[in-house]
Amino acid sequence: MTQFTPAQVANHLGVAPSSVRRMAATFETVLGPLPRTPTGARLWPLAALRQLEAAHAALAAGAVHSLEAALVTVRDGAELPEVADLPGRSDGLAELLGGLLEEVRALRALTEAQGRELVALRTDLRALPAPAAHPPLAPSSAPGKPARLAASVPVLKVAALVVPRGRGWQPAKYAQAEKMLGEGTELHADERKVNYRTAAGSVMDYRTAEALVKLKVLVPA
Known part of the structure; x- marks a missing residue:
């Protein structure tokens, strides 16, 4: 209608x-x-x-x-x-109807031309060579996340048994860190290269380890 x-x-x-x-x-x-x-x-x-x-x-x-x-x-x-x-x-109504018919014809021609262009583009895309495969990224180089200290320094030596105060830690955290420092002379990175383990098996999280390295309580082996 x-x-x-x-x-x-x-x-x-x-x-x-x-x-x-x-x-x-x-x-x-x-x-x-x-x-x-x-x-x-x-x-x-x-x-x-x-x-x-x-x-x-x-x-x-x-x-x-x-x-x-x-x-x-x-x-x-x-x-x-x-x-x-x-x-x-x-003749006004006839002219109006004639104009509508011309618009429909023009739109149909435009649609057909765009369809031909789309077919040509698809043909060109199929002719393009497949992109070269890229080697997978190493686990430690996830986008947006810096590599942990344990990935580059697998062993840390205990240089001091007392943690200098003033970092804003809770007393329990100072006590826990000093307890682990006393469990051996070295800490080794865990299998995920994220945290460290003492000789007694205690786990020191990477944040604590990195903070103690900055304080020179732990040093790279």
Whole structure:
């Protein structure tokens, strides 16, 4: 079913889009609601456009005192001046339909041309060589994460048994660190190259180990 947008109706009648909005409100009051797009914009079926055109022509010719009166006349089947009686309107609807047909043809040609371009692009893509395979990244070089100390320094020597205060640690953490320092002369990186183990098997997390290296309590072997 052929339907026209408010802008097309305004252009066809030679009025402003705001006038078409007012006409639409009057039309719906007299003849019922117009169909709408999913976004709520009105659409004018061809039959409704013919009714509006006849009523508008009658109003312009002075045959009625208002658009509502003209639409009531149309609704009741009474005679109204023919649109062809008004200069410049006899072929207006045919021109509008012809313009729509030309737009459809142009859109179809554009779609077909874009389809051919898409097929050509797919052919070109298939002809491209496959990208070279890259070796997998080492576990310690995960993006965004710096390598842990244990990955580059697997053994740390105990250089002091007392941790200098002032780091803001809880007393229990100082005591735990000093206990592990006393469990041997060296700490060795665990199998994941993240934390360290003492000779007694205690695990010192990498943050504590790195802090003690900065304090020179632990030094690389």
